[in-house]
Amino acid sequence: MTCPGTPRIYLQLRSTLTLLAATAAFAAGAAQAQPAAVSDDVVRLGLILDMSGVYADVTGKGSATAAEMAIADFGGTVLGKKIDLMVVDHQNKADIAAAKAREWYDVQKVDAIMDVAGSAPALAVLEVAREKKKIVVFSGPGTERITNDLCSPYSVHYTYDTWSLANTTARATVEQGGKSWYFLTADYAFGHTLQASATDVVKANGGTVLGASRHPLGSSDFASYLLQAQASRAQIVGLANAGGDTVNAIKAASEFGLTKGGQKMAGLLLYINDIHAIGLEAAAGLTLTEAFYWDMNDQTRAWSQRYYDKLKKMPNMSQAGTYSSVMHYLKAVQAAGTDEPTAVMKQMKARPINDFFASNGRIREDGRMVHDMYLFEVKQPSESKRPWDYYKLVATLPGDQAFMPLSKSTCPLVKKQER
Structure with a gap:
C-alpha cells in the first residue's frame, strides 16, 4: 500500500527494481541447478587392470594402449578441458580393486572407470560405483551379473558376457x-x-x-x-x-x-x-x-594395424572394446555439455554405437551394450x-x-x- 502522495515515477522505479531482483535470483538459482560443465577442469578416466598376472596379456598394457589411442583420436580434450588417464594393477584381488576405485572417486576425482579386469574385482568396483553414483564401464570381465541381478544405473557391460x-x-x-x-x-x-x-x-x-x-x-x-x-x-x-x-x-x-x-x-x-x-x-x-576380430573388414584392419604398430601384436575384443567405450563416453560428455554422471549416462544410452567395433550397437536400460557376436x-x-x-x-x-x-x-x- 502506498500513500496518496507517492510520485508515480517512484512506483515505476520500485517495480522495475523488484523485477530485476527477481530475475537475478531466478538466474542464480538456475545456475546452481545446472551441473558444472567439467568438474575440477579435467576429465579423469581410470583403468583397473591385471598388468602382471594371468590376464595381463588379454587386458593389461594392451587395454591401456587402446584407451590412450581413443583419447588421442578424440583430440586430447573434451569441452575444452584436458583428458587424463590413470592405470593401476589390481593384482587380481577384489579388495585392492575396490580400495583403488574408492580412492579414485573420492580423492583423485576420477569421473569414470573404463574397465576392470576379472569378474571378482569388477563386481567389487561395481558396488563402489553404485554407492558413489559414478560411471563404470566393463570390457574385460565376463560375469553376466553385471547387467542382471547386480545391474546399476551407472554401469555398462560393453564387450561380451558369459x-x-x-x-x-x-x-x-x-x-x-x-x-x-x-x-x-x-x-x-x-x-x-x-x-x-x-x-x-x-x-x-x-x-x-x-x-x-x-x-x-x-x-x-x-x-x-x-x-x-x-x-x-x-x-x-x-x-x-x-x-x-x-x-x-x-x-x-x-x-x-x-x-x-x-x-x-x-x-x-x-x-x-x-x-x-x-x-x-x-x-x-x-x-x-x-565380439571382434582384427581381420573382419577394412575398418577393423586399419585400426588394428595402428594398434599393432604400437605393441607388435594384434588387439583382442576386450582391447578393441576399451577403445570404443572410451570414445563413446567422451562423445557423450561432449553431447551432454558436462561430465556429471547422470547426464553423461543418459547420452551414452541415447546414442548408437557405430565404429570399427560395433555396428548399430546400443546400451539397454540394464547397461548391456548389445551388438553382434x-x-x-x-x-x-x-x-x-x-x-x-x-x-x-x-x-x-x-x-x-x-x-x-x-x-x-x-x-x-x-x-x-x-x-
Whole structure:
C-alpha cells in the first residue's frame, strides 16, 4: 500500500527494481541447478587392470594402449578441458580393486572407470560405483551379473558376457553333435557363471553334463583335471576359464593327447592372444566366440594395424572394446555439455554405437551394450597365410539373439512389462 502522495515515477522505479531482483535470483538459482560443465577442469578416466598376472596379456598394457589411442583420436580434450588417464594393477584381488576405485572417486576425482579386469574385482568396483553414483564401464570381465541381478544405473557391460559366450559357442557345438560335456572351470565368479550358462544351453538343446573340475586362478598343472575329463568320456571338454588358464589347459590337453582320443575342446572364452600363445598346431579346429576380430573388414584392419604398430601384436575384443567405450563416453560428455554422471549416462544410452567395433550397437536400460557376436573356428596351420591370420568366420549372431533378452532379466531397472 502506498500513500496518496507517492510520485508515480517512484512506483515505476520500485517495480522495475523488484523485477530485476527477481530475475537475478531466478538466474542464480538456475545456475546452481545446472551441473558444472567439467568438474575440477579435467576429465579423469581410470583403468583397473591385471598388468602382471594371468590376464595381463588379454587386458593389461594392451587395454591401456587402446584407451590412450581413443583419447588421442578424440583430440586430447573434451569441452575444452584436458583428458587424463590413470592405470593401476589390481593384482587380481577384489579388495585392492575396490580400495583403488574408492580412492579414485573420492580423492583423485576420477569421473569414470573404463574397465576392470576379472569378474571378482569388477563386481567389487561395481558396488563402489553404485554407492558413489559414478560411471563404470566393463570390457574385460565376463560375469553376466553385471547387467542382471547386480545391474546399476551407472554401469555398462560393453564387450561380451558369459551368457553370450555360452549361448553362441555351446549351442553351436551341441547342434553339431557334441551332446555330452565335461567342464574345466576357473574357481571364481566368472568361471562359475560361465559354466552355469553353458550348462543351461547344453541341456536346453538336448545335451548332458557329465561333471566338472574346478581349478584355482593361475593354475600351472592341469594333469589331474584332464585325467578326470578323459575318464568322463564326454564328447566335449568345455573350458570355463580365461587367459593364461585357458592357454595352459589347451597346451596340456595337446600333450595328453586328449583330442587324439576322440574328445573335442570348446573354448568358452578364448582371445586371439591365447591362440597366438598356444599355436595353430594345438589350437586348430577349436570353436570360439568373439565380439571382434582384427581381420573382419577394412575398418577393423586399419585400426588394428595402428594398434599393432604400437605393441607388435594384434588387439583382442576386450582391447578393441576399451577403445570404443572410451570414445563413446567422451562423445557423450561432449553431447551432454558436462561430465556429471547422470547426464553423461543418459547420452551414452541415447546414442548408437557405430565404429570399427560395433555396428548399430546400443546400451539397454540394464547397461548391456548389445551388438553382434561372431562364432569362429581356428584355422589349420596350412590355412593361415600370415601372422595373426587365425580365424575363419562360421556364423554371425545378431545382438538381439546373442545376449540375454530382457524378458529373462532380473535387473531391477528393467520395466516389468518388458520381462
